[in-house]
Amino acid sequence: MNVLLLGSGGREHALAWKIAASPLLTKLYASPGNPGIGSVAELVKLDMSDHSAVAAFCQEKKIDLVVVGPEGPLVAGIADDLRAWGIRVFGPSKAAARLEGSKGFTKDLCAKFNIPTAAYGRFGDLASAKAYVEKTGAPIVIKADGLAAGKGVTIAMTLEEALAALEACFEGAFGTAGAEVVVEEYLTGEEASFFCLCDGATALPFGTAQDHKRVGDGDTGPNTGGMGAYSPAPVMTAEMTERTMREIIEPTMRGMANLGAPFAGILFAGLMITDQGPKLIEYNTRFGDPECQVLMMRLKDDLLILLNAAVDGQLAHMSARWSDEAALTVVMAARGYPGTPEKGSVIRGLDEAAGEGAEIFHAGTAINGGALVANGGRVLNVTATGATVGEAQRRAYAAIDHIDWPQGFFRHDIGWRAVEREKAGA
Ligand SMILES: Nc1ncnc2c1ncn2[C@@H]1O[C@H](COP(=O)(O)OP(=O)(O)OP(=O)(O)O)[C@@H](O)[C@H]1O
Ligand SMILES: [Mg+2]
Structure with a gap:
């Protein structure tokens, strides 16, 4: 198979490394890639926002599968546009990527399908958001609705911080991503990342991890994209995994199908393990970076076979084996x-x-x-x-x-x- 991988981070290097190990692979291209990815793939420069240009490249190079690493192109609908050209893509449709692209969408899905998550309100103007925050009190969590590169969330320990975060959002600190705001109950517990490989109907558990977001030792200093991670997450016991599948992932898969937007790709649930069990903090619709790196080190099976099965709706017949290490x-x-x-x-x-x-x-x-x-x-x-x-x-x-x-x-x-x-x- 000829494969095109989109993205340039450590996540994509780990994916490239694993895809390159597959006997199914004929040739791997990556765009834009990086020097590490360049050791296993031919790097090409494609404008990821120009979906027709990506499609034309795929036709020219007879690409059998496109693997999309980051969320931006997915939320922008690259999977739909490539599929319209007859190109096979691993990654959710634009409608399914709303699970990451709109926090309000996901909260409404949780409410509709009874998925455990923090209590919330969804607001399109400052006055009504303020009124809700003043009524609820702190601590409270303020989130820009759209993609904000991990910067759109404020954990407000005081009412003043919460109101300031609302003002910043509606003043355009996150551009259009902050035109709508989700205000959430503050949850306590231990966080874990839970991954599933999905084909629209079946969700196959695909590993767990925990990461460190703060820049400094002892979890201090400003937030980052992630300073490290490990897998598996000890807090995700067999019982907690079973509950997460039953209470969160399966209702999400059914809910998305029910809304006409079946989810195929990587469903990455950010969980809070509370006294009452797992609650959904957020969904991402791609692998985490750096969580992907530790998952790929532990995956014993051929990633390309699994990605193909996800694209072809064949995951019900598949399993994934993980190293005990x-x-x-x-x-x-x-x-x-x-x-x-x-x-x-x-x-x-x-x-x-x-x-x-x-x-x-x-x-x-x-x-x-x-x-x-x-x-x-x-x-x-x-x-x-x-x-x-x-x-x-x-x-x-x-x-x-x-x-x-x-x-x-x-x-x-x-x-x-x-x-x-x-x-x-x-
Ligand atoms: N309701 C909540 N209660 C307590 N902490 C929360 C809550 N919501 C979010 N957080 C904290 O804020 C972090 C970021 O929130 P969230 O995952 O929703 O934002 P994000 O910007 O989409 O993150 P990412 O970049 O990981 O996708 C969480 O990992 C968690 O530590
Ligand atoms: Mg997110």
Whole structure:
């Protein structure tokens, strides 16, 4: 098969790495990709917002499957447009991607199909949102309805913060994504990411993970796209997984089909495990980054076979096997991230680091004058497996020791919660 992978992050490098391992693969193209992806794929420059141009490329190169990494093109309807050209695509339709593209849509779906989630209100103007917040009180959560690159959520511990967040939203801090706002009850518990591979009718559990959003050790400092992750999430016991499937995922699949928008692709449920059980915080309609990196390390089956089955509606007959080992990834970021990262510093020592048994997925890298340089905020994902999260953690950090990049930084405590749990259990 000829495959085109869209995207350029560590998530896409992990997908490319796994797809390239499939005997089904003839040729892998990636756009725009990155130097790491370039080691297993031919990189091409396509304008992802120009769906006809992507389709024309697919016809020319006889692409049998397009795999869409990020949410932007999915919410913009790239899957529908390519399918209209007769091209097979792994990723949800525009209507199904509303699960990520509109938080209000997802909350209404939860209400309609009785899916456990935080109580909420949905507002299109400041006055009515304010009135709701004043009546409910803090702590409370304010969310821009649309895609805001992970920046559209405010956890307001006071009424003042909540009102300020509402004002910012309606003043256009998130552009059209904030023209509508969801106000939510504040939930407490432990968070986990739960993934399903879906074909419109069947949802196949596809691994669990936990990530670290804050930039600094001890979960301090500003939020980021994610500074590290590990899989599996210990909190997702067999019982919790079964409840999540029955109470959240299956009603969502039925609900979406019922609304005429069956969901096919990766359904990524952000969960809060509360005293009453799992509650849905949000859906994303693609793999997480960096969660995908740890999932791909643990997936024993051929990813391409599974993606094909999802596209062809054949998942009812499939299963996915996972390594019993844990996987952990540490994000190395460029100084300045999550503000303005410094670009252009030279990175050395990746071969030595990989010698420690780690997989190093590239995120924001580039080649400049023959040297590998930083070219983004999150730059490398140093990923390792082990019998325990603790062992995977030791291996990932041992690999990092070989990386010579003074302008980079990383958290030193990725996986701490799981490692403490392991120590307490030992
Ligand atoms: N109702 C809630 N109660 C407590 N915390 C919440 C709630 N909603 C969101 N959060 C916190 O805020 C984070 C971001 O919220 P959410 O996942 O809805 O936003 P997002 O911007 O779509 O995130 P992502 O970039 O991960 O897709 C959550 O991971 C969680 O830590
Ligand atoms: Mg989201």
